[in-house]
Amino acid sequence: MGIIERIKEIEAEMARTQKNKATEYHLGQLKAKIAKLRTQLLEPPKGTSGAGEGFEVTKYGHGRVALIGFPSVGKSTLLTMLTGTHSEAASYEFTTLTCIPGIIHYNDTKIQLLDLPGIIEGASEGKGRGRQVIAVSKSSDIVLMVLDASKSEGHRQILTKELEAVGLRLNKKPPQIYFKKKKTGGISFNSTMQLTHVDEKLCYQILHEYKIHNAEILFREDATVDDLIDVIEGNRKYMKCIYVYNKIDVVGIDDVDKLARQPNSIVISCNLKLNLDRLLAKMWDAMGLVRVYTKPQGQQPDFGDPVVLSADRGGCSVEDFCNHIHRSLVKEVKYVLVWGISARHSPQHCGLSHVLQDEDVVQIVKKKERESEGRGRFKSHTTGPARIADREKKAPLKN
Ligand SMILES: Nc1nc2c(ncn2[C@@H]2O[C@H](COP(=O)(O)OP(=O)(O)OP(=O)(O)O)[C@@H](O)[C@H]2O)c(=O)[nH]1
Ligand SMILES: [K+]
Numbered sequence: 001m002g003i004i005e006r007i008k009e010i011e012a013e014m015a016r017t018q019k020n021k022a023t024e025y026h027l028g029q030l031k032a033k034i035a036k037l038r039t040q041l042l043e044p045p046k047g048t049s050g051a052g053e054g055f056e057v058t059k060y061g062h063g064r065v066a067l068i069g070f071p072s073v074g075k076s077t078l079l080t081m082l083t084g085t086h087s088e089a090a091s092y093e094f095t096t097l098t099c100i101p102g103i104i105h106y107n108d109t110k111i112q113l114l115d116l117p118g119i120i121e122g123a124s125e126g127k128g129r130g131r132q133v134i135a136v137s138k139s140s141d142i143v144l145m146v147l148d149a150s151k152s153e154g155h156r157q158i159l160t161k162e163l164e165a166v167g168l169r170l171n172k173k174p175p176q177i178y179f180k181k182k183k184t185g186g187i188s189f190n191s192t193m194q195l196t197h198v199d200e201k202l203c204y205q206i207l208h209e210y211k212i213h214n215a216e217i218l219f220r221e222d223a224t225v226d227d228l229i230d231v232i233e234g235n236r237k238y239m240k241c242i243y244v245y246n247k248i249d250v251v252g253i254d255d256v257d258k259l260a261r262q263p264n265s266i267v268i269s270c271n272l273k274l275n276l277d278r279l280l281a282k283m284w285d286a287m288g289l290v291r292v293y294t295k296p297q298g299q300q301p302d303f304g305d306p307v308v309l310s311a312d313r314g315g316c317s318v319e320d321f322c323n324h325i326h327r328s329l330v331k332e333v334k335y336v337l338v339w340g341i342s343a344r345h346s347p348q349h350c351g352l353s354h355v356l357q358d359e360d361v362v363q364i365v366k367k368k369e370r371e372s373e374g375r376g377r378f379k380s381h382t383t384g385p386a387r388i389a390d391r392e393k394k395a396p397l398k399n
């Protein structure tokens, strides 16, 4: 029997089993069995990278965003509108068959947007180009789930389930469970609060299913069995997702209003060019990019060319900033001067561990270099480059 058949069989058994206190342990065990099989299913065939022909697109820019959705919801139309790269759009399904990259220029950064073939129910098991599309989505920083506003709300759930089946967790934080495998000592089970979904016995049973007999486990929140399995599997990817309801030009205003009020959602119309600027702003926020402007001593900062950092990838400390410019720079730095939101006063003397925020301005003071400290005529806690640039005209940044 193949892996998919075995998953189906266990799912059928779960559906047959009544949910109550007595069956709780058995159901938990079945969930763990499915999770193990899904992990097996995800392993790419030997000798391949997993992405597949037409899907190996080189990363470019400061971040990557994937367009995921059912066929003909308008993914290609959206890529063409936002990036200027043409991606074939048509009224028939599966117009797009490979991964088409485009670039969004936004806030002095470049963001790679990927158009992908439509996916359908069963994608996680390899239907259509599901596996390739999912592999590419996992390589991106956030997902835009494109939905047809005129179609069933169920589509969002179906797609979410498909993505969850391959280990993607949308708009969810990693469970607060500490888990560490040990060589000896048995299982040590602890929690910092009352648990209502999982008890010690269930936890042991799940670990047993994974043949783990020595481990330390500490629940820091009232987590579920699914959370526990996610932590044990360890291969989950937690990503932000924006639900983009397209084609609102063919939907009544009441329905549009309802969709627009859902969390992490935005309503747009490619045809009428409606709300695309707000979509970009929302996407930008979700990516959490941090632009840092370098100011050479005695000169004005270059506001057109920021160093772009990300809390999720690589971090936003002064050290990360230095490493971004040059690998050996950190050793030469004495301290840095920081203007902007992260600075308590402007400029603030900061060390390598200081965490920078979007639109900060940084001047590096190297060891042995003569420092001539500036009295900031420039002081503000809420200045951003546009505002800084305005100010600059009146009162240039000193140092
Ligand atoms: N009414 C309306 N139609 C739209 C809108 N955006 C796209 N369409 C139409 O929807 C159809 C499908 O658009 P595509 O961009 O090819 O959709 P897709 O999601 O890329 O489709 P596949 O590549 O086949 O998965 C085309 O006929 C578009 O003209 C919109 O905002 N409103
Ligand atoms: K299409």
Ligand SMILES: [Mg+2]
Binding pocket: 075, 076, 077, 088, 089, 095, 096, 115, 116, 117, 118
């Ligand atoms: Mg398309």
